[in-house]
Amino acid sequence: MNNKHFAKLLIDWYETNKRALPWRESSDPYRIWLSEVILQQTRVAQGLPYYEAFVSKYPKVEDLAAAPADEVMRTWQGLGYYSRARNLHACAQQVVDLYGGKFPETYEQLLQLKGIGSYTAAAIASFAFKEVVPVVDGNVYRVLARIFGIEADIADAKTKQIFESKAAELISQEHPDAFNQAIMEFGALHCTPHNPLCMTCPFQQACVAYRGGLQRALPVKSKKVKVRTRHFYYLIMKDEKERLLVKQRQAGDIWQGLYDFPLIESESPLDTEQLKAALKTTFGLDRVTTVEDVAGKTFKHILTHQRIYASFVSISLTQSDISKINQNPQIAHNEWVNEAKLEELPKPILIEKFLKIMI
Ligand code: SF4
Structure with a gap:
């Protein structure tokens, strides 16, 4: 031909x-x-x-x-x-x-x-x-x-x-x-x-x-995609005005520019005590008494090279915890927002799914 x-x-x-x-x-x-x-x-x-x-x-x-x-x-x-x-x-x-x-x-x-x-x-x-x-x-x-x-x-x-x-x-x-x-x-x-x-x-x-009879063999594609598993523990934190703490994701990772919540990330699942320890080391929050799984489930989110398991945990904050958070330079790009503002912000679909259940 x-x-x-x-x-x-x-x-x-x-x-x-x-x-x-x-x-x-x-x-x-x-x-x-x-x-x-x-x-x-x-x-x-x-x-x-x-x-x-x-x-x-x-x-x-x-x-x-x-x-x-x-x-x-x-x-x-x-x-x-x-x-x-x-x-x-x-x-x-x-x-x-x-x-x-x-x-x-x-x-x-x-x-x-x-x-x-x-x-x-x-x-x-x-x-x-x-x-x-x-x-x-x-x-x-x-x-x-x-x-x-x-x-x-x-x-x-x-x-x-x-x-x-x-x-x-x-x-x-x-x-x-x-x-x-x-x-x-x-x-x-x-x-x-x-x-x-x-x-x-x-x-x-x-x-x-x-x-x-080579339809299945062609085209040839050899490389297997390596899939990375990540466990996200999103922290649902409210201030005295019932505003939620959100953060804008930065360059160098997925979802750059979108808003989600501060989080603790791990390669394997964490129990409550491990979470409390991570709150202390990551955010300096050493007196958190309540850590509650607010959605009551883990959300599985699949990306091309990543498998994300996300939980949403509410933690009780004292006024001094809130001041600590506001002063912590590690938690830059954070913002306390009300429900209306949260709705307007661009967010990963995973966060939308959570909010649909919770709000
Ligand atoms: S071009 Fe595709 S659909 Fe057509 S005969 Fe070949 S394998 Fe089959």
């Missing part, structure tokens, strides 16, 4: 089978960029309401650039991978500051923007500006590995180059936008990871994986 024939079969399949998605109706680079950033590592069904929320709250890139950081994080809340939200905001500001609110039109220029990697740059450049540059995401790896029998390990960063070259050979010169949309959609709907629809596949005859 020559390259032109491949592209034609793929685009024909796409025209018949594509899903009607709102960003596909648009050639506006701002909307395309929003949808691509939101959909990375997120299913369409989950990402769609977020896309709609962003478009309605921030119809233009200037609106997003001018929005307060906390509000952008709040709108993103629940999608995970919060560095993407921070980059989204920073990128919108760059587009306004450097390009007067108009996205640059080439792959190379787009690559210079905050948070835009080769995949997103290729998607915007081809969908919005019809530049002939291939997209390569997980779906594309799978489709190309199977049809052409590419056995390179996709966990190895160097492999990307092999797939990019193959996609660059195949991409339609006339319709790079449709080709790129089509190959990703084909991977998402037809040549799926576990149950590829080989019986109705337009590439069946040419497909190396189909002919060799």
